[in-house]
Amino acid sequence: MSAAETALKERIKELTCLYEVSSIIGNTDADLLEDTLKAITLSLNKAFKNPQKTTVSITTENVSVFSNNRTIDSSFSIQSDIKTFNDHRGQLTAYLEVSDETHNTFLPEEQLLLNNIALKIGSLLEHIEIKKNETSLRRQMQHVGRLEILGEITAGIAHEINTPLANILGFAELIKSDLKANKQSLEDVDKIIQNAIFSREVVKKLMFFSCEMPQEMKQINCVPTIKNAIKLLDATFRKEQVKYKVNIHDDEIWLRADPIQLQQIIFNLLINAIYFSPKNGLVTIEAKTTKKEIILKISDEGKGFSTDDLSKIFQPFFTTKPIGEGSGLGLSVVHGIVASHKGSIVAKNNKNKGAIFTITLPKD
Numbered sequence: 342m343s344a345a346e347t348a349l350k351e352r353i354k355e356l357t358c359l360y361e362v363s364s365i366i367g368n369t370d371a372d373l374l375e376d377t378l379k380a381i382t383l384s385l386n387k388a389f390k391n392p393q394k395t396t397v398s399i400t401t402e403n404v405s406v407f408s409n410n411r412t413i414d415s416s417f418s419i420q421s422d423i424k425t426f427n428d429h430r431g432q433l434t435a436y437l438e439v440s441d442e443t444h445n446t447f448l449p450e451e452q453l454l455l456n457n458i459a460l461k462i463g464s465l466l467e468h469i470e471i472k473k474n475e476t477s478l479r480r481q482m483q484h485v486g487r488l489e490i491l492g493e494i495t496a497g498i499a500h501e502i503n504t505p506l507a508n509i510l511g512f513a514e515l516i517k518s519d520l521k522a523n524k525q526s527l528e529d530v531d532k533i534i535q536n537a538i539f540s541r542e543v544v545k546k547l548m549f550f551s552c553e554m555p556q557e558m559k560q561i562n563c564v565p566t567i568k569n570a571i572k573l574l575d576a577t578f579r580k581e582q583v584k585y586k587v588n589i590h591d592d593e594i595w596l597r598a599d600p601i602q603l604q605q606i607i608f609n610l611l612i613n614a615i616y617f618s619p620k621n622g623l624v625t626i627e628a629k630t631t632k633k634e635i636i637l638k639i640s641d642e643g644k645g646f647s648t649d650d651l652s653k654i655f656q657p658f659f660t661t662k663p664i665g666e667g668s669g670l671g672l673s674v675v676h677g678i679v680a681s682h683k684g685s686i687v688a689k690n691n692k693n694k695g696a697i698f699t700i701t702l703p704k705d
């Protein structure tokens with residue numbers, strides 16, 4: 342083999358190794374770090390000129406892995422430091438068996454490859470450390486954490502309940518069509534159907550809450566979106582004899598958001614506002630824009646919040662409505678959506694009377 346051919350062959354081995362190590366790192370499970378490091382030593386071993394006579398090892402304070410079981414008695418080795426955040430964390434070493442007199446050297450490229458892989462391992466360890474810190478930070482944020490864990494649990498429950506509910510609804514509809522003559526039974530079946538529909542809505546909210554619905558962020562003019570949501574509740578406002586006023590002076594306010602989720606925010610807040618409004622009470626919907634944010638305010642003239650309730654209203658299942666009327670999920674959903682848009686929501690008692698919700702959403 343010519344020198345050029347040999348060099349090329351070595352280069353290909355090196356590139357293959359870099360590629361392999363990147364994919365190994367990409368698939369790392371932080372709990373199986375030792376397996377990852379072992380896989381890296383194996384991949385790197387193959388890239389050396391004399392793989393059969395080479396052993397690669399990675400040692401950090403917690404683990405020590407080798408590419409093979411060969412005893413290392415040679416004095417011949419090259420190594421590279423593994424660092425995270427500039428601190429020494431371990432070593433990547435390649436040993437060469439010196440029995441063969443002609444091949445007892447490493448190529449300069451091999452040292453470079455070693456350095457390169459050591460860097461990759463370092464950033465992998467950094468990444469894991471950052472993740473770990475994030476996790477513990479998250480645990481500290483108890484409130485947020487609770488919402489999250491609940492989300493996971495409810496996702497499972499919601500799925501389990503959805504199928505039997507669909508069956509209940511289906512069979513009830515069947516019975517209904519057989520019962521045309523029996524007025525009392527018809528009414529009873531209707532109750533079953535109404536209740537099943539109500540439960541299905543709860544399940545929908547649960548699924549929503551646990552982020553089962555994909556989010557679709559896009560650049561939107563939120564003025565028509567907001568106005569549409571209000572319009573859809575027009576009949577409800579009239580039925581409950583509640584008045585409303587829209588204070589939006591811009592024709593266009595652009596921001597990056599999921600339009601359906603934005604409607605969901607308005608919807609949930611307005612439904613609460615209507616519910617807690619006295620007869621002839623006024624609900625005010627306001628949207629303003631600053632350079633970087635949009636500010637949405639929804640206020641009513643109802644009873645407002647007690648200090649005790651105010652700290653709980655965003656918690657899932659917290660409701661002061663009578664059984665069967667409230668799921669206590671509306672504001673949790675709103676809170677979740679606002680958070681996923683990197684915004685904030687604050688609830689307060691209005692100066693005179695009633696509740697006021699202020700939502701701030703970044704424009705991009």
Ligand SMILES: Nc1ncnc2c1ncn2[C@@H]1O[C@H](COP(=O)(O)OP(=O)(O)O)[C@@H](O)[C@H]1O
Nearest residue numbers: 613617654660661662667668669670671672696
């Ligand atoms: N506009 C409001 N005025 C007074 N209290 C409110 C208002 N909106 C929400 N709340 C309080 O927050 C609770 C939780 O609201 P929500 O999460 O939407 O659940 P639900 O509407 O099912 O009760 C309500 O039961 C109520 O106590």
Ligand SMILES: [Mg+2]
Nearest residue numbers: 609613671672
């Ligand atoms: Mg509600």
